[in-house]
Amino acid sequence: MVVKKPKDWNSQKPENTRRFIASGKDGRKKPSGPRLPNTMKKVLDRLNTRSPVDSDGEENEVKIDTEENSESVGNDIYEYEEEVAQEELGKNRRFDSVENLNYELPDDFEDEDIPSDDEDTDDDGDKDDQAKTGFNAESEEDLGRHARMLQGITGMPIEAFEGRKKSKGNMVSVTRPESEFNPSHNVLDGDNQITIQDLLDPLQGKAGYNQLRKRMHHLEKKSVPIQAPLSKPEKEKVERKVAYAISKKEIRKWEPLVKRNREAPTLYFDEDRDLKYSTVGAIASRFEPRTEFEKKMHSLVSDKKVLEAHANDGTRLLELNMISVEDEKERRDRIAKIRNLLSRHEIKQKHIKKIKSKTYHRLLKKDRLKALSAQMEMDPEAANEQARKQEFKRAEERLTLKHKNNSKWAKRILKRGLDAQDEGTRAAISEQLQQHETLTRKINSMKDASSSDDSSDGDDEDSADSEQDAALKLIEDAREKTVKVLEVDDAIPSSGVFSLPFMVRGLKKRREAAIEEAKLALEDYEKLSKQMDDSQEAGNNSIGVSSGRMTFGVVKPQTENNKREQRFHDDSDTGDDIDVKEDGDNGRQYKENIQIGIRNDSILFDEDSHAHKDSIFKSFDSTHEDPDDKATYEVSIFASDSWMKMKDGKKNVNEELSSQKNKVVKSSSHNNHLKELIEESDTESEGQMVDGILSAGPTRPYELPSQAELVRQAFAGDDVEEDFEKDKKEILNEENPEPEKPVFLPGWGEWVDVQKKKGLPSWMLKEHNDAKKKREEALKKRKDACLKHVIISEKVDKKAEKLFTKVLPFPFTSEEAFEQSMRVPLGPEFHPATAINDLIRPEVVKKPGINIKPIKFEEVNPHAKDEDQQDSKQKMTDNKRKRRGGGKVVNKKAK
């Protein structure tokens, strides 16, 4: 009897099926294994068998169950049949026989009514009701089935039908119409809850009901179990988590704005400030008087009458301004009196000024001086003051030489000549000079005290005389010295080189020559002094004298030369050795003479007053300064030559003679040249002289060596390459020093023979080798390792080190980038004014005194960057305009 069909009932409404837990409790051995579920069985049961009815539904059900079990043991195909255990069969009595193996419930046992969790409570209630109402089981069963059928058809909960059935029993009068707001009695009874169905029912037939019902149906079908509420801390935690997520998302809106600000080269915070009182009127309107004076003024100004008068046409102002006649009269009188006094004083002064009488003025001056002197006597203060004034005047005079005919007027008069002037002018000039004298006198007197020399600081007119005196004195000195030289007897050295006979002879000769020369000089001096005296007698203090001196200086050597030339000619005639020697001596003498002459001249030049600056003089001066030096030099060469020749003696007289002739020619030319020099200081003559020297050269045969030979000869001593290598080695050693050789400390281990034999420990050697290797590598790495002729020092320059950073600074990633950042200078010398502002703009531009508000949100397009850069200038000007316009621009920045 396999029936499969009626399953659909229960499958449709699984929530209404009943499950029984009592099955295990009845104590009988339950067949285990796959079997039909109870519900299905029950249905099968219901369809097929009529079981005895019991009042207790539950008991009844259990019975059904058991019956069913017992019945269907044999033939239920879904039933697994277990065989009876061996021991129970009692085939081999290995175990004791037990009466009852399983625990069996006693017959009178009543099952407790324990509601299971799964059981619907309303079902229980149902059953109670059923018990109370006392319906028989049969009808109950019938009704139940009917209800289930109805439910199956309509899809409504079973209670709906049952309730209707039950309401038959107890009637309740309903006063109000039944609706969702006034639930029916049975709903309120407690055994039934308001279901959605209840609420839906009254809506039946209305618009949208179907839709609503369908949705409810759908909901019921797909309903999900609701979890139990969380504990409070847990709940809060979840809330916070969500809140953080939201809040975080919210704050992300600032990101583009912040990014833009951070990347901006400059932030601007200088919006236009609102100066509250911008006009003078506005400020003045808020003025309040504080001091007494201000208050008084204010009370007058803000007098009501005055204000009123101002407000009207102003005629009343005149009335207010009324002054009494007496007051006005008094004021006028006072002013008149003061004016009168003033004018009188003025007139008096004018009158005094107009008086031309000199006597009057002199008297006046005298009076004044008298008063002054009296005052000086009276109090020392005034005296001091006077003295200081006087001193000041003197100092002024000394500095400016105001009264020394330096004024334009005085110069003009002097130019015209004093004699041409009238008496008064002359007197005035003399007076001026007098004044100068008086003003400078005190200084003179002071000088007198310090130095005893009288002649040096005489008057202007005496100066020329004094100068001549000085010259005389100098000549005197010179004469004295020469006399001394003559008198002194040179002791002939008794030992050394100079004691050799020929040396002694030589010295003697030299001495003689010197004496001769000295005599000559003495003659000169005498002549000079005579001339000097003559000039003094003549009394000419200016140009004439100077020219005389000039010519003297030049004329003298000329005469000398003439003399000498004559002598030369004589010498060449005689052709004697001695004469040659004499000639040499003459040469020396000549040189010295020139020197002396020049010296004398120079002394004279020094002595001469400043009036002696003539062109000739100047030319001489210049020759004296440089070319003359050369001249003397040449002369000295010449002299020494002759000296050498003299030394050579008689060896090659002929040669000497020829050369002597040359030299004579040369010397004569030289003399000529000297004359020229003295007269016009020609440079060409110098060239001639050089030629003269060179002409002496070609007498010896000479061949020019080849270039290579020359070089070899020049650098015969030094090997450059080797030197360089040595230098390089030195530098290398300095920069990479060679490691020290491993040694023991002296005395350490030396007494042990073994150790000595063993030598140094291996670690020392190893260390040494390592150091050596390191050095070699370092040398190899050097930049000049492969360059033979180059030394590149790798020494660190301390001064240059200051200009380099030791490590790459933080934001930079490469050296190039860092250097690039410093490449272009910023200054105004390197850029035009238009470009420089962009270069030196600070990171934050703000104005003092302007409140900066916190950031305000604005939409920023993060992708508009390129555009920004393109028209950055445009934007900046825009911004500026906006700011100037006073719009609400907060923290705008240019990009």
Added chain:
Amino acid sequence: MRVKVISRSNDEFTRERSQDLQRVFRNFDPNLRPLGKAVEYVRALNAAKLDKIFARPFIGAMDGHLDAISCMAKNPNYLKGIFSGSMDGDIRLWDIASKRTVCQFPGHQGAVRGLTASTDGRILVSCGTDCTVRLWTVPIPTLEEFYSPGKSSEPLAIYTRQNAFRAVDHQWDGEQFATGGAQVDLWNHNRSQPIKSFEWGTDTILSVKFNPGEPNILATSASDRSITIYDLRLSSPVKKVILMTKTNAIAWNPMEPMNLTAANEDTNCYSFDYRKLGEAKNVHKDHVSAVMDIDYSPTGREFVTGSYDRTVRIFPYNGGHSREIYHTKRMQRVFCVKFSCDAGYVISGSDDTNLRVWKAKASEQLGVVLPREKRKHEYDESLKNRYKHIPEVKRIVRHRHLPKLIFKAGRLRREMIEAAKKKDERRKAHSAPGKVVTKPLRLRRTVKEIE
């Protein structure tokens, strides 16, 4: 044939006024000036030296309080005004320009611990250990103000609660303010009861700060070493980070609403990103004692800190070390610092009952700066900035004279850190690779992140 002649128009060389500068025409060919770099290096060096010469940061001290200054508040609407509260319950309004008290607000029975002013500068809120919150009207600054000192004002309202308050802060552009004490309370000007209270944990709130850019976000620090963030839009706390040491004060960057910096007890300041609170973005270290207060410059590019080591320092917002240190012999423990609203000045309040005004840039020229002068300053500044990495310039720019105590303490700290680092390295070297992991400081100091 073309003949080139020098021609100069008269207009180019004529000055409008006699004071005008003569025009100079230059050839800007770089080949003509090969020594530009050397010249600029020397100029940078000179600029750095000049900076040192003109560094006179201290402007003046404002004395008047009878006890240590515990808190300050700036008037966001009025540059010259600053409020200060002291430990004896005195509140004063100062005029910075004349360095005088403009007005006093008497009433607090205990120490004033928090001060803040509304954005329009009309209302001052104070709170203190006497468990009261007081609202005051701020006198409107006028010209006459200078001649009537010693004015005192009555409180607009007094709200008493059960617990002492430690901090108060006002919302930017809003009507709300928050107090911190046993819990965080959110108040409205017009209500006598807090409109909202937040409690997360049982520890005392030490500081409260509204985010000026995002006025609905609020950060607090508490004595459980935590920093907590609240979002008023969602009316709930959002996140809590626990550091290794207590945070004394917090400041939000006014130009970057996601960033905040915490002044910590362990001498450092930690910058956090609101989006990633687990790690500090930057550690600003230089102080040698606990950092007591912090305030951002309105430009958001730097912030000032006051420390228990008697110094005030100015840090760049993204730099690890301070760019400036201010100290005087008389300045004691600094309890509060503020950056002025124009970012030009720094005001510090310290234990010695004085408020001190400093320049934010020590060598800045005060007063009217002519355009040429300004350009020169800018040029010098950019030169210094360019050559700041060159050793000589760097040395001069960095050099600061420090009080001996602070110098020694700093050296000691450095030595200790160095020793710890060395030890760590050794430990690492002697253990299996990968076993000992050293976290960077910015990660190490955060203990936990609580959701």
